[in-house]
Amino acid sequence: MIRLRSLRHCVALIAILLYAGFSTARWARRALHWPAHAGTDEVSVYERRFDRLRQALPPTGVVGYLGYPDPAGRPSDTVPSPALLHFRRYLLAQYALAPLLLVEDTTRALVVGNFEPGAERVPPAGFGTAGEFGDGLLLFQRGRP
Numbered sequence: 001m002i003r004l005r006s007l008r009h010c011v012a013l014i015a016i017l018l019y020a021g022f023s024t025a026r027w028a029r030r031a032l033h034w035p036a037h038a039g040t041d042e043v044s045v046y047e048r049r050f051d052r053l054r055q056a057l058p059p060t061g062v063v064g065y066l067g068y069p070d071p072a073g074r075p076s077d078t079v080p081s082p083a084l085l086h087f088r089r090y091l092l093a094q095y096a097l098a099p100l101l102l103v104e105d106t107t108r109a110l111v112v113g114n115f116e117p118g119a120e121r122v123p124p125a126g127f128g129t130a131g132e133f134g135d136g137l138l139l140f141q142r143g144r145p
Helices: 007-037 042-049 051-056 082-097
Strands: 062-066 101-103 110-114 127-132 137-142
Touching: 042 051, 042 082, 051 082, 051 127, 051 137, 062 082, 082 101, 082 110
Parallel strands: 062 101, 062 110
Antiparallel strands: 110 137, 127 137
């Protein structure tokens, strides 16, 4: 049994119990709403987006990567710079295709194209399209017509 020596101790104990109760209630509310939001984060979306492409690539090794900054224009308070968006897409693609390593160049035999849907998707010089995987994803192969 806890023995309270003063009013200060009593108030401190009540504050701790209230904090623990509110924290538990907040956690329980989030846990109840979790299934509705599961899998909607950007990483999960990219993993699903790259599922079909992953099947056409070797399980390990190094392939090239081709993307371009979003031509939407200047950054604002809510929209990051085009270069930052490009880098984020590159990192998300790298994560989605791991352990395969993506390098941002076109010196490899295979190059992954990660573009905005509906954007112009021109193969690099000397490459042909080896596959289209929807949603702006393409696979280019060196020497293919």
